[in-house]
């Protein structure tokens with residue numbers, strides 16, 4: 001198996017003593033990897049370090065074998081990113097926003113813009129101003145922008161956050177389609193365990209800044225009635241060990 005993301009001993013503590021501590025994670029080629037944890041567990045911090053938006057105090061991240069802090073361009077060459085809510089210019093159309101994003105890359109054709117609009121289901125709305133888009137449409141536009149350069153790895157921070165059921169299903173279907181048809185590897189954070197269960201083959205569980213479990217979703221949930229039950233058991237054990245330490 002080919003490790004596309006290797007995170008070793010990643011640490012970043014904020015002055016308020018919260019943050020992430022000695023995080024180790026591996027995403028293999030072809031994974032839809034769920035990065036699961038409650039609000040404030042440290043998911044965004046890890047993803048921001050991974051994509052060079054902030055620096056770690058210790059540890060390293062390698063993407064496609066390249067260290068993000070020393071070889072940023074090589075590390076990010078085949079990576080698409082959607083971190084926090086997708087930002088777009090409201091006064092421009094969806095298509096104009098994508099054309100603007102395309103300028104950051106050397107060669108993105110008009111045809112590629114058509115393709116990504118089609119994939120995310122926004123082709124019919126491409127000429128409308130983003131101001132009139134629903135949250136789900138804005139998220140799909142963000143996903144389209146992240147896909148412009150035909151990445152082999154997509155890093156998505158809470159892509160279904162705030163969406164209604166139909167919006168969530170739509171994003172999930174797009175992700176699963178891209179994983180199957182285009183062989184894109186995904187690292188997706190969420191605090192919604194049901195999403196992980198429906199979409200991901202492997203997952204990492206982060207709790208109070210520490211990765212407490214990583215493995216196949218089927219392995220983690222085996223012996224429990226649901227992944228939710230398995231997670232609650234895992235966290236109870238983590239708390240028990242911490243109390244006895």
Ligand SMILES: Nc1ncnc2c1ncn2[C@@H]1O[C@H](COP(=O)(O)OP(=O)(O)OP(=O)(O)O)[C@@H](O)[C@H]1O
Nearest residue numbers: 014018019037038039040041042043044045046191
């Ligand atoms: N710039 C910062 N300064 C101080 N503390 C921070 C900063 N950024 C994050 N934190 C703290 O670090 C912890 C991890 O935050 P992070 O945003 O990574 O969590 P998260 O798992 O992404 O949460 P959510 O699901 O709510 O987005 C939290 O306790 C948060 O308050």
